Amino acid sequence: MKVTRAALPFLPLCQRLLPGRLAGVSLALLKATALEVAILAGHLLLYPSGITQERRSPLPALPAPENGAAQLPTEAKPPVVLLHGFIDNRSVFVLLRRSLAQHGRQQIESLNYSPLTCDIRTAAELLGRHIEGICERTGSERVDVVGHSLGGLIARYYVQRLGGDSRVRTLVTLGTPHSGTRVAPLANAHPIVRQMRPGSEVLEELTQPAPGCRTHFVSFWSDLDHVMDPLEAACIDHEDLMAQNVRVSGIGHLALPVHPAVATGIRQVLDTARAGEETADRASGLTVA
DSSP states (O other): OOEEOOSOSOOOHHHHOOGGGHHHHHHHHHHHHHHHHHHHHHHHHHGGGGSSOOOOOOOOOOOOOTTSOOOOOTTSOOOEEEEOOTTOOGGGGHHHHHHHHHTTOOOEEEEOOOTTOOOHHHHHHHHHHHHHHHHHHHOOSOEEEEEETHHHHHHHHHHHHSSGGGTEEEEEEESOOTTOOOOOGGGGGSHHHHHTSTTOHHHHHHTSOOTTOOOEEEEEEETTOTTOSSGGGGSOOOTTSEEEEEEEESOOTTTTTTOHHHHHHHHHHHHHOOTTSOOOOOTTOEEOO
16 A cells, blocks of 8 residues: 655745746736636536436446346446535536546446535445445446545545445545645534544544555645645545545646546546556646646
């Protein structure tokens, strides 16, 4: 087991600026901010379409073995489960879902959990029931999960604390506060926000030993993520986990689940993952600016 890390720890942005690079970094911030605003506007338009749970599309026919039980062909790709972030819904994954489908993923499902959800543990139990249903319907023994922000933390809790490593082959997180974020202190009125703070009971549970965990973890984190304070909060650092942190340069928090370059990185991770093997080192990062 190992954790593959990018160049960490990082100093705060203002301390990392060199005089000769100030203009370039400021321009990158302006570009990332403009992109975040555009994505937010587009997402607000799409948001109503994702409020209800999605309809399950017909699954491709599977060959029946001699005993009559439907099973997933060994060459087939596992189903992908998409899990949105805080006060969001499945509409955030419209572009990522299309990208995955265009590259051979025939079974893609999103899970909406209620915006009134007040406990990560409860949401993780719901995710577990959802994944069990997918496995039963598809004949697949395992799935891949992609979680944005809070969604990644919910999926990680399911894997580490509820035995979900038996069902989740690869967990990809996008801008997830694995060690907690201090941003927006006024939001502490919401219980689930308090669970995403450094030192919360939930996050302390995730630091406990997880020997033999079978899931691969891949965390995409951005050096311009305004929701992560500190920035490295979105990296996974656990000695028992097969984990890889992929640094994304040039985009913010909202862009992670919609940017085409990140989608390409996610597809590569899912297509190259193998049970029982460590993922390749991508400490060089991903530049999308």
